[in-house]
Amino acid sequence: MxxxxxxxxxxxxxxxxxxxxxxxxxxxxxxxxxxxxxxxxxxxxxxxxxxxxxxxxxxxxxxxxxxxxxxxxxxxxxxxxxxxxxxxxxxxxxxxxxxxxxxxxxxxxxxxxxxxxxxxxxxxxxxxxxxxxxxxxxDSVKKSVSESINIDSMTVEESYHGPHLVNGKVTSEFMQELMDAYRDQKKLHNKYAFQILLDVEELFKSQPSLIDVSIPDSSKFTVCGDIHGQFYDLMNIFKLNGLPSTENPYLFNGDFVDRGSFSVECIFTLFGFKLLYPEHFFMARGNHESQTMNQMYGFEGEVKSKYSKQMAELFTEVYNWLPLCHCLNQRVLVMHGGLFSRDDITLDDIRTTDRNRQPPEDGIMCELLWSDPQPMKGRSPSKRGVGIQFGPDVTARFLERNHLDYVIRSHEVKADGYEEAHDGKCITVFSAPNYWQVSSFLEYRSQVTCVLFTHKTTKVTADTCSGYQKES
The missing domain is CATH 1.25.40.10 (Tetratricopeptide repeat domain)
Structure with a gap:
């Protein structure tokens, strides 16, 4: 023995x-x-x-x-x-x-x-x-960070040669100059950075927790998963799939920051496009758009290093207003994490969910941000310690109850950048190809993975730009 x-x-x-x-x-x-x-x-x-x-x-x-x-x-x-x-x-x-x-x-x-x-x-x-x-x-209502910021008192020095907002507004020229500046690892002026955050906060405040998106016939709609501060991979998405525009809409499905070294550059690029194309560029909250995650995984420190503690606090406030999910043509629900610990959840329940807060430890908001699919039926405690794991039967019942075709989610690294589960009814898309820099992911590193949602495609395909195209 x-x-x-x-x-x-x-x-x-x-x-x-x-x-x-x-x-x-x-x-x-x-x-x-x-x-x-x-x-x-x-x-x-x-x-x-x-x-x-x-x-x-x-x-x-x-x-x-x-x-x-x-x-x-x-x-x-x-x-x-x-x-x-x-x-x-x-x-x-x-x-x-x-x-x-x-x-x-x-x-x-x-x-x-x-x-x-x-x-x-x-x-x-x-x-x-x-x-x-x-x-x-x-005993008191905490004053918002945005109320303490005076944009008018901020001066743009003559020595600053970066992109300028035009009358305080984002333009297509500004976005091109911003991306060029970030490629050269230059910094956006403090005044313009604060202006973008204040404007995008007001925009998100005006939107519901669940946003309904209408996609015209014969049009494509691109869904991207986690970016995690990988600015140059974000630029590769736009290179391969085209810049955002009214004719080329995007949805970025959470986890824009943390881990990667260029989270500030990623988030200001995304927020800029949101302001430029508010009806054709969409952003959903991920589990990393939270104070705890940002403290642990680098974003808070990056913001403090490149800007200030006040801006880091403002980011936390802005993230609280990010929508929780999107419904495409009343057929496909897109969220960062996954489904729920109860079978009776409806889209109206999501619409009425109060999101202006840090993610709670349970309930609808928590599960939208944290849950993961599992291959076996039923539900299990989450490997993450937050949210749940849900099986194909849970997905099927949710889709039937809410008259949906399938769900798209992100939140998990996949070797091919995407994965179909639950009989094709639960699609995971992850768009940060260098997330772990794992040698087994070498082939995937040469790709950018996103989802092209269209009406008239007939099969699932993969290429260097799209995670898949799904039949309507």
């Missing part, structure tokens, strides 16, 4: 080393598989659970990451990395107070570790800020 255990331990170590190599290459899915195989060989290793927890964090499976980190701690209460992982999981789930306890444990164990101190201090600030906001919310 002892010989067999040693063989299993040796195999577990070998699998762990293989998994570590895939993790270094950012192939987190393969790493998770190998860590899981290693755990089967050695289920008593806290290191294996903590490593898999880290890989789950990278793939935003926060629920699984939390479970693994807790398991690692139960196996070895002195294993500091496990507390790190659990704290990061709780932060991603918006549970800062729970995260703070673990960051405090790490900081006490490693008082000279700069990163441990930084994480503990950042989390402490967030907890204090949340407590302060709860306190003032009881």
């Amino acid at each position: 002892e010989v067999e255990q040693n063989i299993n331990l040796d195999k577990a170590d070998k699998l762990k080393e293989e998994a570590n190599e895939f993790f270094k290459k950012q192939n987190y899915v393969k790493a998770i598989t190998l860590y899981s195989n290693a755990i089967e060989c050695n289920p008593t290793s806290a290191v294996l659970y903590a490593n898999r927890s880290f890989a789950y964090l990278k793939t935003e499976c926060f629920g699984y990451a939390l479970e693994d980190a807790s398991k690692a701690i139960s196996l070895d209460k002195t294993y500091v990395k496990a507390y790190y992982r659990r704290a990061a999981s709780n932060m991603a789930l918006g549970k800062a107070k729970l995260a703070l306890k673990d960051y405090e444990t790490v900081f006490k164990a490693r008082p000279n570790d700069k990163d441990a101190k930084l994480k503990f201090n950042e989390c402490s600030k967030i907890v204090r800020q949340q407590a302060f906001e709860r306190a003032i919310a009881v």
